[in-house]
Amino acid sequence: MIIGLFTRHYKVYKGAKYIPFGLKGIENFNLFIGNNGAGKSSILEALDTFFNGREFTVNNGEKKDECFVAPLFLIEKYKIDSYSRSSKSIIPIVSDFFFEFNSTHSNYKNYELFFEQRDSLLNYRDTHYLLLSGKSLSSPNENFLATFSSLIEKKISQSLGDDFKVKTAINSLKQDLLNNHTYIYIPVETSIEDFLRLEAVGMQDLMSQSIRTKIEETLNNKFETKASSDSRSKRQSALDIINNDLENFIEKVEDTIQNIDSEYDFQLEYKSKKKLTANHLTDVIIDSFFSKRRLRKSGKVISNLSAGERKKALIDIAYSFLSLNEPSKNEIILAIDEPEASLHISMCY
16 A cells, blocks of 8 residues: 655645655555645645656746656555566565665655654564655656665665666566556546546446456356367367457458568567457456446436536445455555535535
8 A cells, every 4th residue: 555655846745745644554544634735636646647647747946857756655565476576576675775764864854754654664564565666757657766766776786786677677666566556536626538537447447356357267267169170179268269260360361461462461569469368358348348337326327417426426436346345456546636525515424
C-alpha cells in the first residue's frame, strides 16, 4: 500500500515535500481535510500522474525540470513473488536504504515527516519492504527516486556493478509497482466522459481475481478434439483451437497476398507474443461483457443522471465490488476527491 508521497513543485506544493498518509501504523483508510487550496486535490492528482499518466501541473514560477512525484510503498514481502527477477535483485537494497537512512543534510530538511513516520514503522521491517518509485516531468518515461536517486543508485551499483543493469533494475521495479497496483481516481467534477471511463475500466479493475482465474482456467482447460481429416484425437484447450485457427487463417491470407507481391508479410510486432494468452483474452471478454451491461437506476442510464447521482453511483459501485472481500487482480487504491460534492445533505453522511 502507499504510505506517503514525495513531491516537488507539483501544484500547490512548492519545493520538496513529504506528505505522510498517517503517521503511526498502517492506515487502509486515509482522509485529507483542509481549507480550499490546502493541497488535498494536489495529492490525489499527483498519484494520478504517477499511476495513470495525468499531465504534470507545475507550481507557478518553478522550474519544470525539477518537478516530480514519488509515492512511498510499504509492501508485504510475499507479495513481490510475481515481480521480475531484476526487481527482486534490488528490492532488499532499496528497502534497507529507506529503513536505515538518516541525514541532517539540507537536501532533506523538508522530509522530517518521512523520518518520523519511518521510525514508527521499524517494527514492520521483518515482514515488509519499504519501496519508492517516481516520475519526473523532465524524464517521464524513466524511473525516478526523488531526492534519493544518486544515493540509491550507488548502493545498487555496489551489488550489480554495471550501470546498465542498475538502470534496468530500477525501471523494472517501477513497472512491477505499476503492474501490481491500480489507482482509481474519482475527481470532484465527474464529467460524462470521466464517468464512462471509470464505469468501463474501473469496474474491470475492481473485479475479483477469482472471476478472472475461472475464465483463464476455462480457456486453458484441455479436452479431447478430433480433426476432420484425421481420425486421431488429441487434447487441446479452447485457447489452442483459437490460436491454431487464427494462425492457419493468417497463413492463407499471407500466401494469397504474396502471390500479388512477395514483399508483403504479417510481421509480429516487436516483443509481442506469437500466440494469444488466456490473460489477454480474459481482458477482452470482461471488457466485452461490461460494454453490453451499463448500470441503470430507475431505468435511466447512470451517465444521464445528475452530477450528484453519478458521484453516488460511482461510490456505490466501488463499495459493492470491494465489500465482496475477494482478492483482486491488483492492489486497489481508490481515491475520491470531495466525495460529498454535489450530493444532497442527507447523502453526505
